[in-house]
Amino acid sequence: MGKLLEFRNISKTFPGVKALDDVSLDLNPGEVHVVVGENGAGKSTMMKIISGVYAPDRGELLLDDIPLGRNTPKIAEQHGIAMIYQELSIVPELSVMENIFLGHEIRRGILIDRKAMDKRAEELLASIGVKVSPGTLVKNLSIANQQMIEIAKALSKNARVIVFDEPTSSLTDAEIKELFRIITALRGKGVGMFYISHRLEEIFEIGDRITIMRDGRKIATAPIAEMDMGKVVEGIAGRRIENVFQRHFPAKGEILLELKDLCGERFQHVNLNVRAGEIIGLAGLVGSGRSEVVRAAFGIDPYSAGEVLVRGKKMPRNNPQRLAHEGVAFLPEDRKREGLALSLSIRENAVISALRRLNPLTIVDGRRERATVRDFVRKLGISSPTIEKLVHFLSGGTQQKVVLAKWLITEASIFIFDEPTRGIDVGSKSSIYSLMDELVGLGAGIVMISSELPEVLGMSDRIYVMAQGRIAGEIDREEADHVSVIQLAFSQTSASQGRSLQ
Numbered sequence: 042m043g044k045l046l047e048f049r050n051i052s053k054t055f056p057g058v059k060a061l062d063d064v065s066l067d068l069n070p071g072e073v074h075v076v077v078g079e080n081g082a083g084k085s086t087m088m089k090i091i092s093g094v095y096a097p098d099r100g101e102l103l104l105d106d107i108p109l110g111r112n113t114p115k116i117a118e119q120h121g122i123a124m125i126y127q128e129l130s131i132v133p134e135l136s137v138m139e140n141i142f143l144g145h146e147i148r149r150g151i152l153i154d155r156k157a158m159d160k161r162a163e164e165l166l167a168s169i170g171v172k173v174s175p176g177t178l179v180k181n182l183s184i185a186n187q188q189m190i191e192i193a194k195a196l197s198k199n200a201r202v203i204v205f206d207e208p209t210s211s212l213t214d215a216e217i218k219e220l221f222r223i224i225t226a227l228r229g230k231g232v233g234m235f236y237i238s239h240r241l242e243e244i245f246e247i248g249d250r251i252t253i254m255r256d257g258r259k260i261a262t263a264p265i266a267e268m269d270m271g272k273v274v275e276g277i278a279g280r281r282i283e284n285v286f287q288r289h290f291p292a293k294g295e296i297l298l299e300l301k302d303l304c305g306e307r308f309q310h311v312n313l314n315v316r317a318g319e320i321i322g323l324a325g326l327v328g329s330g331r332s333e334v335v336r337a338a339f340g341i342d343p344y345s346a347g348e349v350l351v352r353g354k355k356m357p358r359n360n361p362q363r364l365a366h367e368g369v370a371f372l373p374e375d376r377k378r379e380g381l382a383l384s385l386s387i388r389e390n391a392v393i394s395a396l397r398r399l400n401p402l403t404i405v406d407g408r409r410e411r412a413t414v415r416d417f418v419r420k421l422g423i424s425s426p427t428i429e430k431l432v433h434f435l436s437g438g439t440q441q442k443v444v445l446a447k448w449l450i451t452e453a454s455i456f457i458f459d460e461p462t463r464g465i466d467v468g469s470k471s472s473i474y475s476l477m478d479e480l481v482g483l484g485a486g487i488v489m490i491s492s493e494l495p496e497v498l499g500m501s502d503r504i505y506v507m508a509q510g511r512i513a514g515e516i517d518r519e520e521a522d523h524v525s526v527i528q529l530a531f532s533q534t535s536a537s538q539g540r541s542l543q
């Protein structure tokens with residue numbers, strides 16, 4: 042059987058970076074080819090060459106063993122290549138049907154045939170088992186369902202190659218299962234798929250073959266059955282990582298941050314505290330109210346009752362500047378929108394929050410500033426030829442690291458991290474964990490929201506588990522395991538019994 046697609050000896054250079062260095066790989070019909078590698082390894086660049094966004098400097102792309110020659114997004118689409126990005130490209134204000142056929146409407150003569158499109162949309166959605174009516178406005182759908190619409194759109198253009206670039210990073214476990222069910226169905230239809238992810242457990246579940254990238258080069262391609270987690274991790278990081286979660290347990294100090302009976306639209310009576318020297322895990326299902334609580338605590342969103350205390354001092358509502366001034370740092374879940382200025386450099390983004398805290402009369406010492414930024418760039422493994430590179434041109438995971446650097450530089454003493462390692466490669470994860478350990482060793486306190494249980498269990502001194510907007514329970518490190526956390530996460534807190542999930 043011929044290859045569906047072949048990537049032959051492709052190189053691509055950006056200013057100061059060899060993003061791809063003589064890379065070859067291929068895709069068979071009905072195959073899920075997983076691509077992994079550290080942040081900035083060149084994965085997304087590869088996929089953008091396949092979908093015609095970038096032209097390679099050298100090498101060629103073949104479809105059905107025939108060189109494609111010039112490629113553009115339009116040409117790629119005509120050849121049945123579709124890309125499902127992490128940031129979705131659908132139009133929220135349009136209906137499901139309108140989104141599916143946007144740009145390639147079915148016509149009768151010169152008139153748009155809505156009836157035919159409704160019917161076809163229904164068939165497409167049914168073919169992947171999605172129960173959404175074609176007339177629904179896309180903005181009313183969950184992220185997962187929006188992604189399903191993207192898949193239906195790809196199928197409406199007869200896609201034979203579908204690229205998934207970190208599709209699961211904002212999905213719940215149940216939604217990931219649903220996506221995998223659809224991928225399995227597509228496999229049966231002979232669609233070839235590339236699948237990029239940093240969530241290594243899932244690649245063993247969904248992949249047929251795996252390619253490991255590092256520094257723009259291909260390290261290996263192998264059937265997934267011949268790989269194990271250790272080999273994959275070593276291939277990605279370029280070194281063995283024995284113990285990802287390094288913890289020392291310093292003596293605990295004063296209570297740094299305390300939430301007293303905090304109530305808001307999506308959470309009720311939340312009580313929690315973090316002491317100097319402690320990492321607190323905030324676990325629970327996606328949608329259980331964890332992010333809402335910390336956003337209110339930091340003053341980004343309002344709350345209706347209760348108190349937020351920093352070192353015993355009551356904080357005003359809706360005043361994130363005040364909290365930052367008191368030494369609280371907040372890493373939001375949606376970094377792209379809330380955490381970064383894309384048109385500024387790594388250095389400018391990194392020092393932005395630190396500047397706010399400095400006395401305006403302080404003369405900013407440029408050399409010291411650059412040295413500090415370089416120090417964090419090294420510690421976090423930010424891959425960029427210079428700290429003056431615009432954040433816009435960094436890889437997805439590298440952008441995440443810049444947001445982290447930005448808060449670490451402020452010398453805050455209380456850190457609220459919402460999903461700190463999402464989109465981050467396995468080697469850098471372990472550096473971030475040791476940075477967190479270092480911070481609490483210096484007397485900081487950390488509140489960490491995470492949907493990755495191993496991370497919560499590995500890093501936390503204490504774990505608060507949320508369910509349906511309430512703290513369902515608190516577990517000490519010694520007592521915590523998968524079962525105890527999951528049981529609480531699924532528990533019905535008495536006062537919310539009978540109430541539906543938001």
Ligand SMILES: Nc1ncnc2c1ncn2[C@@H]1O[C@H](COP(=O)(O)OP(=O)(O)OP(=O)(O)O)[C@@H](O)[C@H]1O
Pocket residue numbers: 055056058059060078079080081082083084085086087424425434435436437438439464
């Ligand atoms: N348009 C661009 N201009 C300049 N440099 C770029 C551009 N696009 C990508 N790069 C650089 O190319 C390298 C590879 O980036 P790419 O986005 O392919 O990485 P990735 O493997 O997808 O990483 P991640 O896991 O973080 O998403 C990075 O060093 C990145 O900064």
Ligand SMILES: [Mg+2]
Pocket residue numbers: 084085086206436437438
């Ligand atoms: Mg990427």
